[in-house]
Amino acid sequence: MGFITDRKRAAGLGSAKTGTEHHWHMMVTSVALLPLVLMFILSFGAILGSPYSEVIAYYQRPFPAMIAILTMLVGFNHFAHGARSTIEDYTGGLTRKGLIIGVNCLSYSAAAFAIFAIVRIAL
Amino acid sequence: MAAKPKKGTFMADNNQDNRPLSPFMIGQYYRPQWTSMSSIFTRITGLSLLVASLMIVWWFVAAASGPEAFATANGFITSWFGDLILFFSTWAMFYHMLFGIRHLIWDSGRMLEVDQSEMYAQAALVGSVLLTIFVVIVL
Ligand code: HEM
Numbered sequence: 001m002g003f004i005t006d007r008k009r010a011a012g013l014g015s016a017k018t019g020t021e022h023h024w025h026m027m028v029t030s031v032a033l034l035p036l037v038l039m040f041i042l043s044f045g046a047i048l049g050s051p052y053s054e055v056i057a058y059y060q061r062p063f064p065a066m067i068a069i070l071t072m073l074v075g076f077n078h079f080a081h082g083a084r085s086t087i088e089d090y091t092g093g094l095t096r097k098g099l100i101i102g103v104n105c106l107s108y109s110a111a112a113f114a115i116f117a118i119v120r121i122a123l
Numbered sequence: 124m125a126a127k128p129k130k131g132t133f134m135a136d137n138n139q140d141n142r143p144l145s146p147f148m149i150g151q152y153y154r155p156q157w158t159s160m161s162s163i164f165t166r167i168t169g170l171s172l173l174v175a176s177l178m179i180v181w182w183f184v185a186a187a188s189g190p191e192a193f194a195t196a197n198g199f200i201t202s203w204f205g206d207l208i209l210f211f212s213t214w215a216m217f218y219h220m221l222f223g224i225r226h227l228i229w230d231s232g233r234m235l236e237v238d239q240s241e242m243y244a245q246a247a248l249v250g251s252v253l254l255t256i257f258v259v260i261v262l
């Protein structure tokens with residue numbers, strides 16, 4: 001390995017890969033989450049604590065159901081990307097890959113479970 | 124050529140002289156400041172929101188499964204422990220939201236002076252507490 005120059009050794013280790021896209025994705029999901037999260041807190045907070053039949057009736061209405069579905073979809077997407085930044089800051093190698101894959105599995109499974117459940121209640 | 128230290132793929136690997144690295148500088152080597160503290164708390168609150176999120180997913184899945192499953196999940200969420208999680212998560216959400224907005228403002232090239240950022244941080248901290256109290260009272 002002694003023949004590789006310092007420049008060659010450093011090339012590709014820094015930033016300037018897909019950071020711009022990642023950053024833009026965080027911005028887009030952040031802006032989308034602003035109204036969504038506010039509406040979700042108000043609608044979910046309003047129905048939480050009610051009996052089963054009222055909860056079912058509430059999420060059969062299109063507006064509460066759509067807010068919940070979009071919040072879960074965009075929220076877990078934002079979380080998966082955000083958690084990835086954290087993982088990349090503190091870990092490397094196989095640990096990093098494993099954690100990123102794990103976080104993605106968890107986030108998209110959670111979103112799918114939630115959305116399937118809401119659609120099932122609504123229909 | 125002298126033996127080179129092995130270079131890795133993440134920031135701590137290139138730390139050849141063992142100098143302290145961010146974010147493990149706060150407290151030990153660096154006095155806590157509004158800038159550093161508000162930054163790390165944006166991360167901590169964002170990550171911790173996973174707990175409440177998964178609890179809410181459980182609640183939806185239980186509601187879709189039927190009255191018995193719903194009673195279990197709903198009982199947990201409305202218990203004192205579930206309430207405690209939701210209370211702190213509401214604060215974490217407002218904190219993360221207000222400091223997320225600061226990122227969006229920064230990205231537009233505004234409010235980049237340290238004193239402006241610190242003023243925003245102080246106002247947003249108070250704002251996150253007020254919004255949490257508002258939600259607790261209203262809902
Ligand atoms: C109103 C809603 C939200 C806004 C405006 C927002 C904004 C942001 C912004 C701007 C970032 C990038 C921070 C940076 O570059 O350091 C970020 C990161 C992050 N967000 Fe959010 N977010 C929101 C909701 C959420 C929710 C609901 C979750 C969790 C379910 C979440 C989890 C995270 C995580 C884990 C990160 C990565 C933290 C880091 O890199 O330090 N966010 N958010």
